[in-house]
Amino acid sequence: MNRFLKLVHFEFQRFLKLYLVLMGVIILLQFVGVILESQNYLSRVNEHIYKDLMPKEQFIEQFGTYSFLQIAHSFWFMGPIVLSIAALMIYVFFIWYRDWLGKNTFIYRLFMLPTSRLNVYFAKAVVILLFIFGLLAVQLLLIPIENRVLQWMVPNEYFNMLSINEITNIDYLSILYPPTFMEFILYYGGGMIAVFIAFTAILFERSFRLKGIIYGILYTGLSSVIFIAPILINQLLLEDYFFPLEIFFMEVVMGLIVLAGTIWTAHYLLKNKIRV
Amino acid sequence: MKRYWKITFLCFLSIIVIGTFYIQSSLAGQNHIRVELEKVKGSEKEVKDLILYGDYVVGNLYQGLQITNEETIQLNHQSFLQRLSTDRFAPMFRELMKNHKGFMRSKELNSSSFYEDENLLAYANVKGDFNRYPASEITFDIDVFNKKSKETNSFEVNVPEQEKYGWMHVEDVLVAKDALKVMVRGFEKNGREELRVYTFHLNEKKLTGDDTILSSQTGENSWTEISLNGNHHSIQSPNHHLIIKRAYEAQEGQENREMMSYADESKIVSSEMYLYDLEKGQLKKMIVPEELLQSYETISISQSSIFIQTLAENSLEVHSYDIEKEAWSDKRTFALPLLKAGSDHPFIKLMNGKIYTIYSTDNGHTLWIGDLQTGESLYEGKLNVVNQEKNHEEYRIYFNEIEL
Amino acid sequence: MIEVKNVTKKFGRKNVLKGVSFTAEKGEITCLIGINGVGKTTIMKAIMALTPIDGGEILIDGEKIRKESYEKITFIPDTITMPPSMKIKDAFLFMADFYGGWNQLRANELLQFFRLNENDRISELSKGNTAKVNLLLGLSLDVDYILMDEPFSGIDIFSREQIAEVFTSHLIEDRGVIITTHEINDIEHLIDKAVLIDNGVVLREFNTEEVREQEGKSVIDVMREVYKG
Numbered sequence: 001m002n003r004f005l006k007l008v009h010f011e012f013q014r015f016l017k018l019y020l021v022l023m024g025v026i027i028l029l030q031f032v033g034v035i036l037e038s039q040n041y042l043s044r045v046n047e048h049i050y051k052d053l054m055p056k057e058q059f060i061e062q063f064g065t066y067s068f069l070q071i072a073h074s075f076w077f078m079g080p081i082v083l084s085i086a087a088l089m090i091y092v093f094f095i096w097y098r099d100w101l102g103k104n105t106f107i108y109r110l111f112m113l114p115t116s117r118l119n120v121y122f123a124k125a126v127v128i129l130l131f132i133f134g135l136l137a138v139q140l141l142l143i144p145i146e147n148r149v150l151q152w153m154v155p156n157e158y159f160n161m162l163s164i165n166e167i168t169n170i171d172y173l174s175i176l177y178p179p180t181f182m183e184f185i186l187y188y189g190g191g192m193i194a195v196f197i198a199f200t201a202i203l204f205e206r207s208f209r210l211k212g213i214i215y216g217i218l219y220t221g222l223s224s225v226i227f228i229a230p231i232l233i234n235q236l237l238l239e240d241y242f243f244p245l246e247i248f249f250m251e252v253v254m255g256l257i258v259l260a261g262t263i264w265t266a267h268y269l270l271k272n273k274i275r276v
Numbered sequence: 277m278k279r280y281w282k283i284t285f286l287c288f289l290s291i292i293v294i295g296t297f298y299i300q301s302s303l304a305g306q307n308h309i310r311v312e313l314e315k316v317k318g319s320e321k322e323v324k325d326l327i328l329y330g331d332y333v334v335g336n337l338y339q340g341l342q343i344t345n346e347e348t349i350q351l352n353h354q355s356f357l358q359r360l361s362t363d364r365f366a367p368m369f370r371e372l373m374k375n376h377k378g379f380m381r382s383k384e385l386n387s388s389s390f391y392e393d394e395n396l397l398a399y400a401n402v403k404g405d406f407n408r409y410p411a412s413e414i415t416f417d418i419d420v421f422n423k424k425s426k427e428t429n430s431f432e433v434n435v436p437e438q439e440k441y442g443w444m445h446v447e448d449v450l451v452a453k454d455a456l457k458v459m460v461r462g463f464e465k466n467g468r469e470e471l472r473v474y475t476f477h478l479n480e481k482k483l484t485g486d487d488t489i490l491s492s493q494t495g496e497n498s499w500t501e502i503s504l505n506g507n508h509h510s511i512q513s514p515n516h517h518l519i520i521k522r523a524y525e526a527q528e529g530q531e532n533r534e535m536m537s538y539a540d541e542s543k544i545v546s547s548e549m550y551l552y553d554l555e556k557g558q559l560k561k562m563i564v565p566e567e568l569l570q571s572y573e574t575i576s577i578s579q580s581s582i583f584i585q586t587l588a589e590n591s592l593e594v595h596s597y598d599i600e601k602e603a604w605s606d607k608r609t610f611a612l613p614l615l616k617a618g619s620d621h622p623f624i625k626l627m628n629g630k631i632y633t634i635y636s637t638d639n640g641h642t643l644w645i646g647d648l649q650t651g652e653s654l655y656e657g658k659l660n661v662v663n664q665e666k667n668h669e670e671y672r673i674y675f676n677e678i679e680l
Numbered sequence: 681m682i683e684v685k686n687v688t689k690k691f692g693r694k695n696v697l698k699g700v701s702f703t704a705e706k707g708e709i710t711c712l713i714g715i716n717g718v719g720k721t722t723i724m725k726a727i728m729a730l731t732p733i734d735g736g737e738i739l740i741d742g743e744k745i746r747k748e749s750y751e752k753i754t755f756i757p758d759t760i761t762m763p764p765s766m767k768i769k770d771a772f773l774f775m776a777d778f779y780g781g782w783n784q785l786r787a788n789e790l791l792q793f794f795r796l797n798e799n800d801r802i803s804e805l806s807k808g809n810t811a812k813v814n815l816l817l818g819l820s821l822d823v824d825y826i827l828m829d830e831p832f833s834g835i836d837i838f839s840r841e842q843i844a845e846v847f848t849s850h851l852i853e854d855r856g857v858i859i860t861t862h863e864i865n866d867i868e869h870l871i872d873k874a875v876l877i878d879n880g881v882v883l884r885e886f887n888t889e890e891v892r893e894q895e896g897k898s899v900i901d902v903m904r905e906v907y908k909g
Contacts, residue, residue, distance in 0.1 A: 105761055106763050108757055113747075113750060114748055115778065
């Protein structure tokens with residue numbers, strides 16, 4: 001357990017610099033966005049009200065008030081989020097390949113450690129999960145701060161103050177921050193199963209090289225089909241025989257089965273088939 | 277040990293921030309809005325068992341509400357598992373699913389496809405994909421559960437003339453003696469509509485009768501539409517179906533546009549109302565005064581009468597038509613205090629000989645209950661929204677159902 | 681004792697190892713000899729379970745390799761097994777974190793001997809110095825067996841002499857060493873056992889001392905005989 005935690009810490013340290021840069025980019029772009037977007041709106045206000053002499057009420061009726069909703073839909077806010085997601089997805093693969101590529105033979109060291117190789121596998125997964133949660137937490141802290149800044153920038157009569165819950169209810173944000181804690185666990189848990197499947201696919205490639213890519217893709221496909229089997233069978237063959245709650249429990253079981261299978265496969269590959 | 281501070285910090289930060297977020301979001305869910313009924317006049321027992329369903333809308337926030345005298349349930353805030361369970365289905369299906377779980381599997385939840393009485397529970401639906409090419413089989417899927425013998429009688433029958441239809445919808449199902457009657461609205465591929473009643477003999481599992489009650493016509497610039505005044509919140513069959521047949525004519529100069537966009541630009545040429553008794557298989561045409569046909573709020577059907585409600589200045593007018601006698605009686609006028617002119621259409625429902633209406637006033641909504649027979653006001657109450665968040669001054673509630 | 685028994689391995693269609701068998705004793709320096717690409721490195725990786733084998737068996741002190749075995753046996757490949765961005769002292773910390781048998785005293789001793797600084801970054805070191813660090817990391821572990829792959833390749837003569845000095849010192853003494861190299865000359869006098877490999881099999885496995893005494897041949901003489909004859 002100790003060695004496992006040390007591996008987690010090691011993987012954490014390796015990515016930390018890039019991670020902090022990513023956070024810095026998010027903070028910078030989002031705050032710039034709050035300022036620029038709100039100024040944009042205000043200049044429109046000025047144009048219509050002072051230049052065209054439109055009455056305030058008419059402006060509000062025609063163009064609406066301003067709230068965090070517009071910020072959440074702006075490139076300045078969404079861009080960094082998309083960037084982070086892309087970066088993490090790339091790192092899911094790079095976290096393995098970086099140990100093989102170039103002059104680097106660090107993978108030799110990882111596989112010669114007096115610890116189960118599965119610990120290396122889990123440590124990489126845990127650290128990815130930690131990075132995801134870290135970004136989620138930071139974004140969650142940024143939102144009320146950005147909202148407050150927005151409130152300072154936009155005069156009261158044009159501003160609609162949204163609560164944090166209303167903000168996280170906005171389309172894509174409600175996917176990142178599901179409404180209930182149970183859904184949070186379910187969706188991110190499911191996401192982690194996907195990460196494990198990706199890892200195992202990577203191990204297939206590293207074990208069998210070119211043929212391994214095919215095996216990896218097939219393996220991913222097979223796992224996915226097994227996972228959604230209950231839903232597929234229910235809709236295509238059984239004409240919706242099962243009720244939603246029943247399907248849900250079946251899916252949870254399927255998820256666990258797929259998870260166990262993936263970990264077992266990874267263990268087998270790491271022990272018997274992997275080559276440096 | 278202290279070299280681990282960065283990762284420990286990130287772990288704690290994540291747990292605390294995300295944890296706090298979910299704790300406060302579930303607390304906020306509990307501190308929710310309530311709608312309370314404040315009596316202005318009348319008897320409280322009228323509202324004792326009432327359930328009101330409404331949608332609370334503020335800006336882009338939408339919340340479904342289920343309101344009773346004791347509590348207000350916010351439908352968005354149900355837990356994940358609750359939303360998956362039968363709770364999310366309409367109340368009428370919840371009972372059925374509880375008592376007849378096996379029977380309810382693989383059934384489409386269309387209230388008009390079900391029929392229940394003390395002896396049996398029946399289901400009839402049109403099954404099959406109309407849009408598949410090459411054409412797939414379209415069949416009637418029929419299931420009858422005998423409550424006494426606990427046996428289920430299931431069979432499928434091919435739909436006659438299925439090639440000419442683009443879509444079929446079951447409007448009502450009725451079982452009388454050994455016959456199962458299914459009233460279906462069929463939409464033909466050429467735009468024509470038909471109202472057809474199919475009769476099945478349950479023991480022989482065969483189609484024994486096929487009657488077309490009404491059909492529409494399509495011309496070059498005119499067409500007719502048939503609509504049923506259906507109650508979608510109950511599986512009980514109405515004694516009579518009210519069918520409205522309207523003939524439309526396209527306005528001049530719109531020949532080259534798609535049919536779909538005619539919505540506001542067509543003119544109603546004629547309207548007819550019919551009454552159909554599914555059990556007896558009788559169709560009768562109703563004689564309805566012109567003004568009623570053009571502008572009415574809602575229509576309700578009871579055992580023996582049809583009620584058409586229209587709105588006047590500050591009152592609700594109920595015109596009743598006796599089905600047996602085929603005659604209109606005088607209209608009843610119910611004065612609705614504080615009715616805001618030009619507001620959204622009020623919600624009106626007739627239940628058990630009483631008329632229930634919720635309408636918006638200058639400071640909220642009022643629930644008003646009147647007696648159909650006597651015309652008296654039985655209850656008047658204000659619906660107050662309590663415990664709102666402070667910035668929700670601009671809000672609307674759209675009520676869409678009342679139940680006992 | 682490390683026992684390699686009848687190990688076979690294919691790379692794609694090519695049959696690289698066709699039944700390799702030999703043993704390496706603790707306390708002896710065993711040298712695998714063969715031309716480039718004959719599979720010497722593959723054999724070492726196979727012993728370390730860094731590459732799978734298709735047939736045969738490899739035993740270390742009588743048992744198959746497990747995760748605990750890595751406290752008993754280590755491999756020093758011809759490339760550095762640490763992230764280049766690390767400083768030498770970071771590498772030390774890493775090794776100390778994971779290996780119970782990490783001997784920091786010996787590491788410091790070797791660091792001094794090789795005249796390196798713990799604050800040097802691995803990526804900035806010369807090839808010779810990198811090889812020295814690699815060696816250092818392996819030798820500072822209190823293991824029973826050390827596998828070294830071409831420890832002299834591409835190293836300047838003076839560094840080579842330094843490394844050869846390590847072989848004779850107490851640092852190697854009672855451990856079992858398997859080494860592969862082209863530069864037989866440098867260490868011929870140090871080798872206890874030679875394993876000649878060609879075409880996927882062991883052509884001859886012999887104790888250098890015995891052969892010298894009994895047949896009067898040096899290792900290179902035997903090589904000439906076996907490969908040419």
